[in-house]
Amino acid sequence: MVGHFFHRSIPNPNEFYSMARSRIFEKYQNEWKTDTAIFSSLDSYIKFKPNHGLEDYLSVAMDKRHLNALSRFRLHSHRLAIEMGRHVDLNREQRLCVYCNAEQIEDEVHFLLVCELYEELRRPLFPFIIGLNTHDAFVFLLHSTAPNIIRLVAKFVYLAFIKRSKV
Numbered sequence: 001m002v003g004h005f006f007h008r009s010i011p012n013p014n015e016f017y018s019m020a021r022s023r024i025f026e027k028y029q030n031e032w033k034t035d036t037a038i039f040s041s042l043d044s045y046i047k048f049k050p051n052h053g054l055e056d057y058l059s060v061a062m063d064k065r066h067l068n069a070l071s072r073f074r075l076h077s078h079r080l081a082i083e084m085g086r087h088v089d090l091n092r093e094q095r096l097c098v099y100c101n102a103e104q105i106e107d108e109v110h111f112l113l114v115c116e117l118y119e120e121l122r123r124p125l126f127p128f129i130i131g132l133n134t135h136d137a138f139v140f141l142l143h144s145t146a147p148n149i150i151r152l153v154a155k156f157v158y159l160a161f162i163k164r165s166k167v
Ligand SMILES: [Zn+2]
Pocket: 097, 098, 099, 100, 101, 102, 106, 110, 114, 115, 116, 117
C-alpha cells in the first residue's frame, strides 16, 4: 500500500515533462500576445508569422548564465523600470530610465537598443540592425532564429544587466 501511495503521489517523469512543456508553451503564447499588443505597429510582421511554436532560443547551445538572462528578459522577469513601476502602480510614462539622459521609459526596447549606458556592449549587435528603426531592430533581434544572433543578444542582456546592477 505504501509503495502504491508513493507511486501515485510522485508524477511519472513522462507525465511531468509533458505537463511542464504545455505550461511553458501556454506561458509563451500569452507572452507573445502581450508583445503583440505592445507593438501594435508590427502588423505586417504578425501577419507574416501569426503564431509561434516553442521558443527557438531554448534549444541554442550557450552559456547557461546568458540563457537565464535572456529568458528573464523575454518573460519580463527583470528589474527594468517598466516592470518595477508596475509593482508600485507608477504611471507608465513615469517609469523612466535613470541611467542615461534620454528621458525615455526604461522598457526592453530602451535597454536593448537605446540606453547609452550599454553603448559599448551593444556594438556586436550593430552589423545586424544597421538601417532598421528601433522597433524593427527589436523584433529582428528578439525573434531571430539564427543561433549566432540569439547568442549575441543573450550575452548582451547578461552583461548589460550586470553593468546596470553596478551603477
Ligand atoms: Zn537609459
